[in-house]
Amino acid sequence: MSATSDERIEAALGQDATAREARDGMATYIVPRAAAHDALSRLKGAGFESVTLVTAIDRMPREPRFEVYWQLLSLQHKLRVRVVAEVPEDDAHVASVVDLWPGAGYGERECFDMFGIEFDGGSNQRLLMPDGYDHFPLRKDFPHQGIEPDRLYREWERERRSEAGKS
Amino acid sequence: MGSLTPVGSADSQAGFFATQADALINWGRKNSLWPMPLGLSCCGIELMAMIGPKFDIARFGAEAARFSPRQCDVLIVAGTLTWKMAEACRTIYDQMPDPKWVIAMGVCSSSGGMYDSYAVTQGVDMILPVDVYVPGCPPRPDAVIDALMKLQKKIERESPTGRLAQGVLEGGDEGTGAFSMPPNQAVTTHRIGTYVAPGDMTPGDGSEDQSS
Numbered sequence: 001m002s003a004t005s006d007e008r009i010e011a012a013l014g015q016d017a018t019a020r021e022a023r024d025g026m027a028t029y030i031v032p033r034a035a036a037h038d039a040l041s042r043l044k045g046a047g048f049e050s051v052t053l054v055t056a057i058d059r060m061p062r063e064p065r066f067e068v069y070w071q072l073l074s075l076q077h078k079l080r081v082r083v084v085a086e087v088p089e090d091d092a093h094v095a096s097v098v099d100l101w102p103g104a105g106y107g108e109r110e111c112f113d114m115f116g117i118e119f120d121g122g123s124n125q126r127l128l129m130p131d132g133y134d135h136f137p138l139r140k141d142f143p144h145q146g147i148e149p150d151r152l153y154r155e156w157e158r159e160r161r162s163e164a165g166k167s
Numbered sequence: 168m169g170s171l172t173p174v175g176s177a178d179s180q181a182g183f184f185a186t187q188a189d190a191l192i193n194w195g196r197k198n199s200l201w202p203m204p205l206g207l208s209c210c211g212i213e214l215m216a217m218i219g220p221k222f223d224i225a226r227f228g229a230e231a232a233r234f235s236p237r238q239c240d241v242l243i244v245a246g247t248l249t250w251k252m253a254e255a256c257r258t259i260y261d262q263m264p265d266p267k268w269v270i271a272m273g274v275c276s277s278s279g280g281m282y283d284s285y286a287v288t289q290g291v292d293m294i295l296p297v298d299v300y301v302p303g304c305p306p307r308p309d310a311v312i313d314a315l316m317k318l319q320k321k322i323e324r325e326s327p328t329g330r331l332a333q334g335v336l337e338g339g340d341e342g343t344g345a346f347s348m349p350p351n352q353a354v355t356t357h358r359i360g361t362y363v364a365p366g367d368m369t370p371g372d373g374s375e376d377q378s379s
């Protein structure tokens with residue numbers, strides 16, 4: 001039955017991955033950012049049919065700043081795995097996995113919306129915050145009460161007026 | 168006997184015709200306040216109760232809730248207005264034909280309420296001129312009916328002919344909020360006074376920056 005570090009996972013991940021301390025009974029592996037898509041597609045080949053979570057953590061003072069997480073579920077092997085890639089702030093992008101699991105799209109959009117991490121090949125659209133908002137609320141340096149929305153509204157209003165004037 | 172003063176002009180005393188016309192127009196307006204129900208969250212349930220037979224705002228001529236802003240007089244913002252929704256809400260307000268009024272129902276739409284957060288507008292008065300604020304989380308339907316009656320009182324004090332004669336409505340694109348508005352007389356269920364919205368958010372004022 002399912003051990004937390006199954007040979008299947010290790011075999012699929014290959015040399016790229018280093019194991020991390022397993023949390024919540026879920027095997028965790030850290031992969032280099034460039035190899036993340038390949039590693040995830042090999043995991044899909046090994047029987048992980050669905051991605052249950054795509055999210056990120058902002059570990060602000062630390063470098064690289066962000067960690068992007070994918071949590072995968074294999075129903076046939078009764079197994080879950082967590083894959084982590086580290087993403088630096090000045091070059092915050094990582095390959096999208098919507099080509100493997102289309103359902104990852106929402107997670108990636110939320111991740112983009114909240115942390116500003118771009119997913120190459122993903123839609124990179126705002127999900128919960130309005131379009132044209134250029135801050136990322138779940139970053140640790142975002143103020144608790146938000147960014148002056150009054151001003152934000154004025155900017156929209158001006159844009160809309162200038163568009164209305166054009167047409 | 169002297170020259171005729173233009174009816175309702177700014178420097179004239181409103182004459183018999185103007186006051187009688189005002190009274191008639193106001194009577195018609197205040198007794199047919201068709202609400203635009205913008206039920207955004209939990210307050211929407213109380214709004215439905217208010218429209219339903221038990222509380223029955225038909226008694227005040229306001230039962231004809233239209234879901235097209237073009238047919239509405241009073242926008243009832245019932246619930247938490249997020250920034251994502253703010254643009255839609257403002258568009259609905261812009262689409263409503265003049266004259267139009269706004270009731271901010273519940274603490275969320277009055278002040279942001281407990282949602283002191285990046286995602287929620289801290290009161291719909293950030294994006295709309297509000298006429299009546301109704302505190303409560305949610306306010307009881309009778310509190311909103313009270314707000315409606317306060318709004319009716321407010322409408323009684325308006326002078327539609329005077330407003331026309333002053334040309335307040337002239338020169339604006341209808342529906343874009345580009346015409347200038349007099350300072351908003353806002354009402355809560357506790358007091359009546361002039362309310363200045365944060366950053367003087369009058370419609371049509373989008374030119375200058377408010378960066379502090």
Ligand code: SF4
Pocket residue numbers: 208209210211245246247272273274275276280303304305306
């Ligand atoms: S005021 Fe209270 S009841 Fe009304 S929308 Fe806000 S949280 Fe819900």
